[in-house]
Amino acid sequence: MTKINIRKMQVNQEGTIASVKVGGELGRRIRDMGLVPGTFVKIQGRAPLYDPVALRVKGFTLTLRNNEADHIEVEIDG
DSSP: OEEEEGGGOOTTOEEEEEEEOOOHHHHHHHHHTTOOTTOEEEEEEEOTTSOSEEEEETTEEEEEOHHHHTTEEEEEOO
8 A cells, every 4th residue: 555645646546544644723624524544535636727636535526725635645556
């Protein structure tokens, strides 16, 4: 298993959240959206300038700005 942050993932790439590396208000907000360790995510798409990123998590589509996605580490195969 390789660990990368969500920002570096490609469209249609899948993985499992390994950690959320931010605390405070931003960390709480990220966790409240369901992005907690052990959660399966799939990159749905990206805006033309690569910000924000759309991901599929727990049956819904969620968009994150790159500065938010930088704090989320994902385990992928390969």
